[in-house]
Amino acid sequence: MKWRPRSLRTRISVAVAVLVTVVVALAGLVIVARIDHRDRADVDRQLATRAEKVHQDADKLLGKGDHADGDGDGGQDDYGGLLAGSQTLVRLISDGRVIAQRGETPPAPLPLPARDGYGTVEAGGQTWRTLTQPLNSAGDRLEVLQDIDPIERRLADNTAVVAAVTLAAALVAAAGVWLITRIILQPLQRLRTGALAVSADTTGPRLPEITRPQEVADLSRALNGMLDQLRTSMEATRRFTADAGHELRTPLTTLGMTVETLRRNPELSEAQRARALETMGAEHHRITALLTGLQTLARGDAHALPDRVPVDLGELLDEAVAHAARRHRTTTYRLTVDAPATVDGWPVGLRLAIDNLLDNAALHGRPDGTADVRLTHEAHTVRITVSDDGPGIPPGQRAAMKDRFTRGPRTRASGSGLGLALVEQQAHLHDGSLHLGASPAGGLRAAFTVPDAHRSHPGRAPS
Incomplete structure (x- = not known):
C-alpha cells in the first residue's frame, strides 16, 4: 500500500523536497560531468603534445634505451617532463614488444595497445589513458600513457559532494517549506475554525473574511x-x-x-x-x-429564481388585464399605456404581482366599480399603477398591509392576506419598490416600480 500524506502541509513539503532534490542533483551532476569532461580533454591534449615531441626526438629515446629515471639530466628530460613519478609513460613498440620506455614505472605490466588512437587501460589498480600512433614506415608504434587515477578520484569526490549538497538542500527546503506553509495556510486554518463554529442557526457567525492571499x-x-x-x-x-x-x-x-x-x-x-x-x-x-x-x-425568499429575460410590460399588462376582466366581470378595468417599456426580470413573477394588484382592486374596490391601470416610463424606471374606488387604506396602516397575513379592517372580501406581500417581494426581487397611496377616487393607489432594461442587470440574483 502506497503511503500518501494526508496533510496538505506535508504534501507541499514533500513535493518541494523532491523537486529540490531532482533539480540540485541534476545541476550538480551536469557540473561534475563538465568538470570531468574538461579534465579528460586536458589529458588527451597533453598526450597529443607529448606524442608530437617524442616523434621529433624518437632517435634520442631509442638511443637511451629502456630507462625509468632522470639521472644525469638535472631532473629534466627532453620529452615534456617524462620522469619517474610524473605519472606519465612513453613506450616504443616494435614487433609486438616494448623496445624502449621512459617515465612512470607502472606497478603491474601494461597490456600492449590493440589499435592506434586513444584508449583507457587498467593495471595493478591504476587507470591509464593512452594514445598510440605509428612511428615509422617499418611498423613501429609510439604509445604515450597518463595515469588518470587523480581524475577518477576527483570525479568520485565531486559526486559525493553533489550527493551531500543535494541531501542538505532537500532537508533545508523541506524544513523551510514546512515552516512557510504554516504561515501560508493560516487563512485556511481560520476558515476551518470558522466552519466548525457554523451551525444551522440562521443568526450564527459567518466564516472569517480573508483578504490575503x-x-x-x-x-x-x-x-x-x-x-x-x-x-x-x-x-x-x-x-x-x-x-x-x-x-x-x-x-x-x-x-x-x-x-x-x-x-x-x-x-x-x-x-x-x-x-x-x-x-x-x-x-x-x-x-x-x-x-x-x-x-x-x-x-422568492430562497432566491430560487431562473435567469432574467427581457419582458415587454405593455404586452404582459394587456394580457393580465384581459384575464382579470374575465375573473371579475363586475369590475371595469381601464388600461392606459403611455409608452412601451421593457424590463429584465422573471415573467412569472411580474405576472403574479400584476395579477394580485388587479385582484385587490376588484375585491376591495366599490361593487361594480372601476379600476384604472396605467403604465408609465420615465427616468429609467417603469411604473405600473393600479387605482380603485373602494374605501382605501388609512395612511397609518399602509406599511403594515405589506406584511404577510395582514388584511384591512374594512375589507369586504375573503383572502389569505398574502397579496400585497407577494407584490412587495416581487418588487424587491426586481430591484424595485411598492408604494401604497390614495387614488383620485378615494380608494387605494398601488404603484409598482422597477428599473427598465437599461438599468437592471440580467442574470444577477438579488441580494
Whole structure:
C-alpha cells in the first residue's frame, strides 16, 4: 500500500523536497560531468603534445634505451617532463614488444595497445589513458600513457559532494517549506475554525473574511455566499412551515368540524348539506390559495429564481388585464399605456404581482366599480399603477398591509392576506419598490416600480 500524506502541509513539503532534490542533483551532476569532461580533454591534449615531441626526438629515446629515471639530466628530460613519478609513460613498440620506455614505472605490466588512437587501460589498480600512433614506415608504434587515477578520484569526490549538497538542500527546503506553509495556510486554518463554529442557526457567525492571499480570499467569499444562500433557504423553509402551520389551522379546523357535522347528522336537509359542502369548498379553495402563495413567497425568499429575460410590460399588462376582466366581470378595468417599456426580470413573477394588484382592486374596490391601470416610463424606471374606488387604506396602516397575513379592517372580501406581500417581494426581487397611496377616487393607489432594461442587470440574483 502506497503511503500518501494526508496533510496538505506535508504534501507541499514533500513535493518541494523532491523537486529540490531532482533539480540540485541534476545541476550538480551536469557540473561534475563538465568538470570531468574538461579534465579528460586536458589529458588527451597533453598526450597529443607529448606524442608530437617524442616523434621529433624518437632517435634520442631509442638511443637511451629502456630507462625509468632522470639521472644525469638535472631532473629534466627532453620529452615534456617524462620522469619517474610524473605519472606519465612513453613506450616504443616494435614487433609486438616494448623496445624502449621512459617515465612512470607502472606497478603491474601494461597490456600492449590493440589499435592506434586513444584508449583507457587498467593495471595493478591504476587507470591509464593512452594514445598510440605509428612511428615509422617499418611498423613501429609510439604509445604515450597518463595515469588518470587523480581524475577518477576527483570525479568520485565531486559526486559525493553533489550527493551531500543535494541531501542538505532537500532537508533545508523541506524544513523551510514546512515552516512557510504554516504561515501560508493560516487563512485556511481560520476558515476551518470558522466552519466548525457554523451551525444551522440562521443568526450564527459567518466564516472569517480573508483578504490575503487572493485565492483564499476568493474561497472565503464564495463559501460565505454559499452559507448565506443556505441560511436564506433554511429561513424560508422555516418561515414557510411556521406560516403554513399557523394559517392552515383555522381552515382545516373548519373543514374537520363540517365533515364531523355531516357524519353525525345524516338527516340534514339538502339545503343544509349544500351549505356545508359550499363551506368545505370555500375552505378548500382558501387552503389551496394559501399554499400557493406561501410556496411562491418561499421560493422568492430562497432566491430560487431562473435567469432574467427581457419582458415587454405593455404586452404582459394587456394580457393580465384581459384575464382579470374575465375573473371579475363586475369590475371595469381601464388600461392606459403611455409608452412601451421593457424590463429584465422573471415573467412569472411580474405576472403574479400584476395579477394580485388587479385582484385587490376588484375585491376591495366599490361593487361594480372601476379600476384604472396605467403604465408609465420615465427616468429609467417603469411604473405600473393600479387605482380603485373602494374605501382605501388609512395612511397609518399602509406599511403594515405589506406584511404577510395582514388584511384591512374594512375589507369586504375573503383572502389569505398574502397579496400585497407577494407584490412587495416581487418588487424587491426586481430591484424595485411598492408604494401604497390614495387614488383620485378615494380608494387605494398601488404603484409598482422597477428599473427598465437599461438599468437592471440580467442574470444577477438579488441580494
